[in-house]
Amino acid sequence: MARLTLKNIGKSFGKTEVLKNISLDVEDGEFLSLVGQSGCGKSTLLRIISGLEAPSRGEILIDGQVVTEQSPKQRNIAMVFQDYALYPHMSVAENMAMPLIMSQLPLHARLPLVRHVAPSARRAKPSMATQVETVAKQLRIDHLLTRKPAQLSGGQRQRVALGRALVRNPGIFLMDEPLSNLDAKLRVEVRREISELHHSSGLTFVYVTHDQTEAMTMSDRVALMQGGEVLQVAAPNTLYTNPVSVDVARFIGSPQINILPVQSRLDGLFLGDINLHLETIGKVSDLQLGLRPEALSFRGVAGLQLQPIKPGSILLPFQKRMVEDLGPEILIHGCFEADPEIEIRVRAQKNTDYGKTDQFAGTHKLQVAIDPTQLLLFNAHGLRIQPTPHMAQSLGEVVT
Amino acid sequence: MSLGTKKRAQTRLAYMLVLPATLLILGIYILPILTVFGISFTDYSLVSNYYEFVGLENYRHMLADEAFGNAIVNTLIYASLFLPSSFIISLFLAIAIQERKQFRSILEVLYFLPVTSTLAAMALVWAALMDSNQGVINHWAGAVGLGPFNWLGSETMVLFSMALISLWSVIGFNMVLFLAGLTAIPSSLYEAAAIDGADHPVDRFFRVTWPMLGPTSMFVAVTSSITAFKLFDTVAILTQGGPNRSSEVFLYLTFLEGFEYFNMGYSAALSLVFLGIIFLFALVQALFVDRNVQY
Numbered sequence: 001m002a003r004l005t006l007k008n009i010g011k012s013f014g015k016t017e018v019l020k021n022i023s024l025d026v027e028d029g030e031f032l033s034l035v036g037q038s039g040c041g042k043s044t045l046l047r048i049i050s051g052l053e054a055p056s057r058g059e060i061l062i063d064g065q066v067v068t069e070q071s072p073k074q075r076n077i078a079m080v081f082q083d084y085a086l087y088p089h090m091s092v093a094e095n096m097a098m099p100l101i102m103s104q105l106p107l108h109a110r111l112p113l114v115r116h117v118a119p120s121a122r123r124a125k126p127s128m129a130t131q132v133e134t135v136a137k138q139l140r141i142d143h144l145l146t147r148k149p150a151q152l153s154g155g156q157r158q159r160v161a162l163g164r165a166l167v168r169n170p171g172i173f174l175m176d177e178p179l180s181n182l183d184a185k186l187r188v189e190v191r192r193e194i195s196e197l198h199h200s201s202g203l204t205f206v207y208v209t210h211d212q213t214e215a216m217t218m219s220d221r222v223a224l225m226q227g228g229e230v231l232q233v234a235a236p237n238t239l240y241t242n243p244v245s246v247d248v249a250r251f252i253g254s255p256q257i258n259i260l261p262v263q264s265r266l267d268g269l270f271l272g273d274i275n276l277h278l279e280t281i282g283k284v285s286d287l288q289l290g291l292r293p294e295a296l297s298f299r300g301v302a303g304l305q306l307q308p309i310k311p312g313s314i315l316l317p318f319q320k321r322m323v324e325d326l327g328p329e330i331l332i333h334g335c336f337e338a339d340p341e342i343e344i345r346v347r348a349q350k351n352t353d354y355g356k357t358d359q360f361a362g363t364h365k366l367q368v369a370i371d372p373t374q375l376l377l378f379n380a381h382g383l384r385i386q387p388t389p390h391m392a393q394s395l396g397e398v399v400t
Numbered sequence: 401m402s403l404g405t406k407k408r409a410q411t412r413l414a415y416m417l418v419l420p421a422t423l424l425i426l427g428i429y430i431l432p433i434l435t436v437f438g439i440s441f442t443d444y445s446l447v448s449n450y451y452e453f454v455g456l457e458n459y460r461h462m463l464a465d466e467a468f469g470n471a472i473v474n475t476l477i478y479a480s481l482f483l484p485s486s487f488i489i490s491l492f493l494a495i496a497i498q499e500r501k502q503f504r505s506i507l508e509v510l511y512f513l514p515v516t517s518t519l520a521a522m523a524l525v526w527a528a529l530m531d532s533n534q535g536v537i538n539h540w541a542g543a544v545g546l547g548p549f550n551w552l553g554s555e556t557m558v559l560f561s562m563a564l565i566s567l568w569s570v571i572g573f574n575m576v577l578f579l580a581g582l583t584a585i586p587s588s589l590y591e592a593a594a595i596d597g598a599d600h601p602v603d604r605f606f607r608v609t610w611p612m613l614g615p616t617s618m619f620v621a622v623t624s625s626i627t628a629f630k631l632f633d634t635v636a637i638l639t640q641g642g643p644n645r646s647s648e649v650f651l652y653l654t655f656l657e658g659f660e661y662f663n664m665g666y667s668a669a670l671s672l673v674f675l676g677i678i679f680l681f682a683l684v685q686a687l688f689v690d691r692n693v694q695y
Contacts, residue, residue: 072597073597
């Protein structure tokens with residue numbers, strides 16, 4: 001159990017600055033994910049927290065103690081690597097016992113040959129074996145203890161790596177993309193197991209991933225990183241509904257958010273020449289309007305569940321280009337007639353009539369309603385302009 | 401063309417393609433070995449055209465031959481000096497060089513240079529260095545109050561000197577083999593070890609480096625053993641087996657019997673024993689190196 005604090009962490013490799021002034025607080029028992037595209041510095045940050053890499057600037061505190069200069073061993077952290085980094089020549093039990101041997105035995109009792117006869121090693125052996133077995137049972141790998149890593153499946157190796165980290169009773173649990181080598185089905189399964197592990201152990205978790213779904217489903221809070229900076233740290237839902245910038249909005253959410261270039265004139269917001277009938281914020285150009293695919297809904301297409309269209313919704317003509325069937329729902333790609341350059345994705349729930357007729361037969365021209373409470377407006381620098389919920393105002397052709 | 405004829409044509413083509421290599425292997429390896437095998441049962445001599453079949457006489461003679469026992473003992477002493485040092489020193493050098501950032505490639509080239517040189521020529525340089533009167537090594541040893549040593553002329557020193565020269569010529573090669581093995585160890589293992597608390601150099605070596613180098617070590621040990629049993633050129637050039645047969649090693653004895661004493665039959669028998677020993681090492685390598693790699 002531990003609280004982790006990062007103060008103004010910076011890291012440069014030669015002239016390349018990979019981390020710029022990062023400050024973060026991770027509460028005791030919290031699950032924090034570091035998310036971002038490859039090269040954003042999230043793995044480097046994790047390695048700095050672990051002590052495998054030294055920061056160029058800044059301080060790391062664990063439970064209020066400065067640990068910046070300490071070795072990984074002294075920080076009492078555990079880490080699970082992307083490739084698991086299991087010792088291939090050791091059995092599962094030996095792999096898991098490694099941290100115990102290193103912390104409980106003196107150097108001479110760890111030497112080859114000597115370790116079989118040293119009294120301290122013999123005394124400690126039974127208790128270590130018990131500890132390993134307890135953790136192995138908890139992770140349901142107790143039947144694999146005598147096997148070598150090469151004889152295990154990906155998921156089993158993953159559990160052994162978790163076990164090796166757990167057995168030492170660490171203060172902070174670090175994970176570097178631990179699910180990326182698993183197949184899709186197993187990934188969902190292990191994801192749930194890690195979540196359960198977090199709840200049952202109550203440990204502080206820092207989890208690095210490039211997969212927003214992992215981050216969103218498992219974390220208490222998500223730190224979204226880009227270009228060596230943390231863009232936003234927030235609970236998953238806040239990150240989705242209330243992003244601070246267009247970059248955050250773009251990264252979080254699948255299918256991706258629709259971003260439209262709009263202008264604010266004195267008489268409203270304009271998409272090209274079309275007045276969106278939204279409240280103006282004065283005369284500003286180069287604005288960006290973010291619309292989540294579920295903030296849009298179709299009118300009058302049989303087979304799709306009719307969204308209760310909120311008062312104040314705006315109707316726009318929409319041209320369909322492609323439909324993706326996702327099972328319970330469909331994803332329609334197309335564009336607004338006002339700006340055919342920008343691709344728009346709309347998510348719609350099917351109803352039981354779906355598929356009985358060709359839903360879109362003959363009609364490429366559809367009407368799409370925009371939910372005015374779900375609009376996100378960003379300025380020319382991509383920063384969010386607040387507040388949006390009251391921005392919409394019915395002026396013209398509006399559903400009531 | 402029917403399917404059967406096409407298949408037969410392909411089979412014929414396959415045999416024709418392996419034919420040149422097969423002939424070469426037969427002519428260069430198999431036939432000479434069979435010839436040596438045949439000669440080892442005769443009293444064939446280089447100086448006489450007459451020879452007759454003597455059965456196992458040559459092998460019986462071997463067991464009673466004092467020179468044979470002497471050569472075996474000398475070879476074993478030499479190997480016990482040469483093998484551990486060539487293994488440990490080159491492993492140590494490889495680890496030391498691998499951790500260096502600067503001058504790494506320069507050092508690699510420097511240590512590898514002796515491997516590329518002709519040992520016969522270099523043996524003469526060593527003769528000069530090890531000269532008991534004017535040799536540089538004795539000069540240096542004298543400067544720190546040691547010696548003078550009779551490197552090549554003393555019965556007790558000569559095998560040690562031979563081992564030293566071989567060491568010099570082979571270390572670079574073993575080091576490169578070890579370097580290749582070290583490079584193949586994933587760095588995440590060392591990182592995992594650091595997280596697990598194994599950040600002491602001793603722990604890093606015994607928990608990660610040594611076990612992960614297993615296949616490389618086996619390979620180095622086997623090839624070095626074969627090299628040790630093949631000691632010939634330095635002995636032939638520097639000591640001719642002397643002083644008093646104290647550097648007469650196995651291969652040199654074989655050479656003496658065949659080309660100095662003209663006992664080709666006996667020499668052939670010795671060659672076959674040598675072949676058997678080398679074969680044993682190769683067998684060990686084939687059995688352990690190839691099977692133990694599966695991590």
